[in-house]
Amino acid sequence: MTAETTSPASRPGPVPVRTGERALAPDLARGLMLLLIVLSNTAFHLWAAQRGPSGWQPVDGSWPDRAVQFTMIVVLDLRVYPLFAFLFGYGMTQLYQRQTAAGRSEREAVAILRRRSLWLLLIGLAHATLLMAGDILGYYGLLSLVLGWFFLRRSDRALTWWIWIATAQLALLTAGPALFALFQGELGSLGDAAAEPGHLAYAGGEESWLAAAGTRLTTGLFVTFAAAPLSLVGGTYVIFLLGFWAARRRVLEEPGRHLPMLRRTAVVGITVGWLGGLPAALAHIGTLRVPDAAQSESGALTVLRDVTGNAAGLGYVAAIALFAHWWTARPARGRTPGATAMAAVTAVSAVGKRSLSCYLAHSLVFAPLLAAWGLGLGEHLTSATTVLFATAVWLLTVAGAYALERQGRRGPAEAVLRRLMYGGQGERRRPDEPRPGEPARMTPA
Secondary structure, three states: OOHHHHOHHHOOOOOOOOHHHOEHHHHHHHHHHHHHHHHHOHHHHOOOOOEOOOOOOEOOOOHHHHHHHHHHHHHHOOOHHHHHHHHHHHHHHHHHHHHHHOOOOHHHHHHHHHHHHHHHHHHHHHHHHHOOOOOOHHHHHHHHHHHHHHHOOOOHHHHHHHHHHHHHHHHHHHHHHHHHHHHHOOHHHOOOOOOOOHHHHHOOOOOOHHHHHHHHHHHHHHHHHHHHHHHHHHOOOHHHHHHHHHHHOOOOOOHHHHHHHHHHHHHHHHHHHHHHHHHHHHHHOOOOOOOHHHHOOOOHHHHHHHHHHHHHHHHHHHHHHHHHHHHHHOHHHOOOOOHHHHHHHHHHHHHHHOHHHHHHHHHHHHHHHHOOOOOOHHHOOOHHHHHHHHHHHHHHHHHHHHHHHHHOOOOHHHHHHHHHHHHHHHHOOOOOOOOOOOOOOOEOO
């Protein structure tokens, strides 16, 4: 090998995905995921509400509020983050494969991902300290740092073995005690009904921003440096590995090749996930009588809801992939979508392309308006009205992302992260990328 081929100047530069190469399903999934995340985070901000044994969802309000609480527990709580973890792992593998296909060594591609993980970890801690303790960027930044180093270069055979090992960890170490308590009829044997309510760790009701920031930082450090390592013991990292596995098979880029698997995953995953959350929801509204300890954050019903949430997250991904396949196949069948429907799908996908910017934008709106140290509107909202507020905030980011899409511009947070990952090279436009104002293109999924 000549000196010219090994010099820094001759190494391939960072390779961003071209707009024309993008498949619909991953971006659409990320865009819809952000709606689910902002809805599931609404309980953070109802700082004056009365809480039940879980310390999470409020227990007061009118019947629309109770209906929202029931739906949240069954459909969203502890179900959205597995969806995020799968898409995070999927995106890591996409980035790794794109860099190696362009001529970078495996070591160099992993180094790029390592820088990305470190910056996400720091961004997450800053986000938690300044605005929202429930940040997930630091948590997944640390996990991706470990899992990327250990698994990205593994063979398919080794990755499959580790998926089964993680699944066994999840079943035995995480779900096992809760299932044992359920089968023995001793639901009160797990959990602590006297534990401090979890929502207090997010300091929404603190009138001093500085005091709230201290609480949020403590919570953010715990979530990042304690909860994330514990997930490696409990097996919940299996969702990351399934994202690696699926990306290697281009499941979201080419859903038409995996329709039977996607259909089974959607039906089974969502069914298991919703049924797993049903006991906790029924207990929350008082229909199912169980000890308070069972509903606490470490109680049997919460653990059951948490574990089955992984199945729901996978089911949601599969359902979105099936929709993307149906949507992109419509023109070939002579069914051209209407202009409004096309714009809606493009706008939600635009959010997915700018998921980091939109995720941070949610907190920039929520925290100053709802927290006690801000305008304090969270004191006056209910479960139902906060859902309406959250949907409106998400729609605001949809409009902003769509405007950036039409201009051919990245989200501001994505632009900063790329510069941190690659330096000045990260902002170079590929010759075949559309100029600002050109319509976005998508390959058939």
